[in-house]
Amino acid sequence: MRHTARNITTTVLSLATLLGALLLTPFQASAAGATAVEKGKAVAVNRKKGNCLACHAMEDGTLPGNIGPPLVAMKARYPDKAKLRAQIWDATAPNPNSIMPPFGRHRLLSEEEIDQITEYVYTL
Amino acid sequence: MKELLTATLVLGLLSVFTMPAQASPEEDLAKLRAFYKNRFPNTQFSDFKNGVYSIDADLRSQWEDIEEFPPYELNLEKGKTLFETPFANGKTYASCFPDDGIGIAQLYPFFDSNSGKVITLEAAINQCRAANSEKALKWKSGPIADLSGYMHYTSRGKTINVIIPDDPRAQKIYEQGKAIFFAKRGQMNASCADCHINYAGNKVRANLLGMAIGQTTHWPSYRSKWGGMGTLHRRYTGCNKQVRFKPYKAQGPEYTALEYFHTYISNGLEGNAPGNRM
Numbered sequence: 001m002r003h004t005a006r007n008i009t010t011t012v013l014s015l016a017t018l019l020g021a022l023l024l025t026p027f028q029a030s031a032a033g034a035t036a037v038e039k040g041k042a043v044a045v046n047r048k049k050g051n052c053l054a055c056h057a058m059e060d061g062t063l064p065g066n067i068g069p070p071l072v073a074m075k076a077r078y079p080d081k082a083k084l085r086a087q088i089w090d091a092t093a094p095n096p097n098s099i100m101p102p103f104g105r106h107r108l109l110s111e112e113e114i115d116q117i118t119e120y121v122y123t124l
Numbered sequence: 125m126k127e128l129l130t131a132t133l134v135l136g137l138l139s140v141f142t143m144p145a146q147a148s149p150e151e152d153l154a155k156l157r158a159f160y161k162n163r164f165p166n167t168q169f170s171d172f173k174n175g176v177y178s179i180d181a182d183l184r185s186q187w188e189d190i191e192e193f194p195p196y197e198l199n200l201e202k203g204k205t206l207f208e209t210p211f212a213n214g215k216t217y218a219s220c221f222p223d224d225g226i227g228i229a230q231l232y233p234f235f236d237s238n239s240g241k242v243i244t245l246e247a248a249i250n251q252c253r254a255a256n257s258e259k260a261l262k263w264k265s266g267p268i269a270d271l272s273g274y275m276h277y278t279s280r281g282k283t284i285n286v287i288i289p290d291d292p293r294a295q296k297i298y299e300q301g302k303a304i305f306f307a308k309r310g311q312m313n314a315s316c317a318d319c320h321i322n323y324a325g326n327k328v329r330a331n332l333l334g335m336a337i338g339q340t341t342h343w344p345s346y347r348s349k350w351g352g353m354g355t356l357h358r359r360y361t362g363c364n365k366q367v368r369f370k371p372y373k374a375q376g377p378e379y380t381a382l383e384y385f386h387t388y389i390s391n392g393l394e395g396n397a398p399g400n401r402m
Contacts, residue, residue, distance in 0.1 A: 102313055
């Protein structure tokens with residue numbers, strides 16, 4: 001009996017891990033101790049959140065779109081990190097025609113999430 | 125690295141396609157055709173009727189395989205039966221349309237100078253039912269899509285010829301449709317033109333974005349995603365929802381105006397509905 005219970009617990013746990021790995025990023029599994037960069041990556045790749053891969057190639061992300069430029073050399077492109085954050089917050093401010101969703105202005109993401117994404121993207 | 129940065133710059137500077145409100149429909153059409161010709165030099169104009177399949181060989185061959193046993197065949201049979209079955213009063217749909225309703229879909233939507241309104245083929249189907257004391261059909265799927273699909277099928281190969289007459293009421297509806305096509309919408313803040321003009325040929329995730337011309341020629345379509353046929357306005361609903369914009373009502377004034385503009389810009393291409401799509 002105890003034996004079975006333990007087996008079930010183990011199964012549940014490994015299922016949870018598996019699901020976590022499928023749905024979330026590896027980083028979120030350890031969310032408790034996650035750094036801002038790790039949290040930022042989780043928000044960036046989540047299809048219901050940043051979904052950056054819909055338009056940008058990014059690290060090892062699979063099936064990226066090519067609407068926007070690949071996210072590389074970010075520090076070179078944005079010497080000022082605040083400018084990068086502003087771009088994520090509302091890309092239509094400098095360019096009203098931009099197809100990039102205004103994540104902050106339209107409240108697609110919270111301010112905290114935008115901070116985290118900025119930290120992550122700045123490492124690319 | 126340098127190449128990536130250059131690519132970044134080029135994309136960043138990508139100029140945005142505009143259609144000034146005061147431009148005439150003829151000017152809009154010429155400008156749009158020139159734009160796509162320049163963007164897709166390897167696609168023949170006549171091939172744009174095939175949507176994304178005119179710009180991607182792999183997708184095209186998958187699609188052609190499916191066309192060998194088209195999933196909409198059953199819908200065509202149903203549509204034909206509905207079309208030919210008399211109403212309670214003994215008349216049929218044929219009595220409501222020019223040429224008995226055969227080979228005429230390329231003329232829709234059209235501006236009706238009596239009512240001052242634009243009439244889509246689906247609207248005409250329900251008007252016919254009303255005139256014969258039959259209940260209206262639902263707009264987006266089911267019998268109306270089968271009927272419209274069949275009527276389009278009998279019009280395959282005919283050249284799309286939507287007329288914007290020199291009537292301020294018609295011009296106004298055209299302008300409204302054009303404005304809707306170019307308006308940024310929803311929480312995602314994207315316009316039809318963003319995806320289907322400015323970024324046509326690019327990918328959102330794995331989805332290749334198709335061109336605005338040749339987009340209506342194959343509607344209604346069978347979509348595997350739907351497991352059935354749907355009308356153009358049902359497709360509009362989907363494209364509005366994906367940017368988190370509350371869709372307009374099917375066959376309401378907004379989508380009718382949109383269809384008027386959107387079908388006009390396919391003038392000169394052959395009708396090839398029903399289509400089959402993912």
